[in-house]
Amino acid sequence: MIERPRGTRDLKPDHMGSRRRLETLLRETVESFGYREILTPTFEHVELFLEKSGPSIVEEIYSFEDKGGRDLALRPEFTASVMRMYADSLKGEPKPLKLYYFGPAFRYERPQSGRYREFWHFGTELIGADTARADAENIGLAYNCIKKTGLEDVTMRISNLRILEEYLKNKGISKKDREDIYHLIDKEEETRDVLDQFDLGDEFIGLLKASFKDISRYLENKEHHRYLEKVIEYISYYGIDEKDYVVDLRTVRGLDYYKGVVFEIDAEQLGAEKQICGGGDYNLGDIFGTEVSSKGFAIGFDRLHLAMEKEQKGFESERKGCYLIPIGEETIPHAHAVLKDLREKGVRSDIDLKGRSIGKALGYADKCNFKYSVLIGEEEVERGELALKNMKTGEQKDIEEQSLMEELKLGS
């Protein structure tokens, strides 16, 4: 028996049904915001990801050399690919350009709860709109996507990376040291030791922990604070009010290309791997020789789905369609005529292929989640009728054969 590779999953029919419904919900939400779907290759030249996303991501890339000697990598995320595609072939599109994607991504990490080596990202990019309202739309859409799932125990953190960047620059901290600080900043207990190394004292700790209103007191240049204030004002247009988020300057994205307003959303019931969404304002355009403002976010699709199951907000598999049970050889041709008609009308329908007893056939229909069984016996056929059995209630009635479609619609 050959097993699945480490960190991968097989998804069973029930699970896929539920995932598809979540996917549909997310698609409908982003499309209602005017986003259009794109798809980029599953693998790219490894250079696309090297240096662009920062050292943390490079360690975890699934890379390989192909038979022509090219260095390739399975995508660890979509943003770099989308920006490559933009620079390649979408530069002439009207701005803002709104794109979304859904597909698998790959990272060579140690698997654990909510973390796989092949995982699915659902995300968006908003390209060419450099305003606070664009940031608000980005956050608003992400928040709406999560909220529409019905998930309740979620927290959102928002920050503006430029606030700390400006503050540390003014303190004369070098670019490299700033990056080190960012990477260590959300480990609260270690923060003080680190800061001592850079001769930053209580004041910096105070800034990190300050409430939104108090932050400006620490700043000489209040421009970036004011910008964040605008964004926070505008996200109320998207149904987000003060209880739905916190401003937390310690929210630092792991990828180096983030520059401005950023945010993360956690599902609290997930444990160690609880972040279900992250995004913000970034700059990748200069890599491709095109300076362009972009904002986006990615949802960890598998984690979102897992969180819904844990909160029992998952999609119950729904009874659908009907199962035909011919009783006796003589009724089989007639049953098939009914079946053909149903299928042509797009009704999920099936027929007993094994000549099983009525009881067994009903059992099969039940387990396969059919909404109705249709019993087709000689007596009914002679009268032009069918016996329609509701598989949930067990209720059964004889109906005119012509009214079958109508009955199915009424019942749905």
Add this chain to the structure above:
RNA sequence: GCCGUGAUGGUGUAGCUUGGCAGCAUGUGGGACUGUGGAUCCCUUGGCUCGGGUUCAAAUCCCGAUCACGGCCCCA
């Protein structure tokens, strides 16, 4: 990469401490039943993650690998 826990038919489990015929439930398949039985009954199918070691004898004890789970690191 690190720490810890675990792995028994398709699924869920008992057995492991104290080595001695691998048991139960459920599912799959078949049958009884032939217009309601989504039931009931009967039969069948199918398993100790892998590789070494100890032993007369290993699911059980020891070592290693693999995979999973929980956490660290990192991160989505």
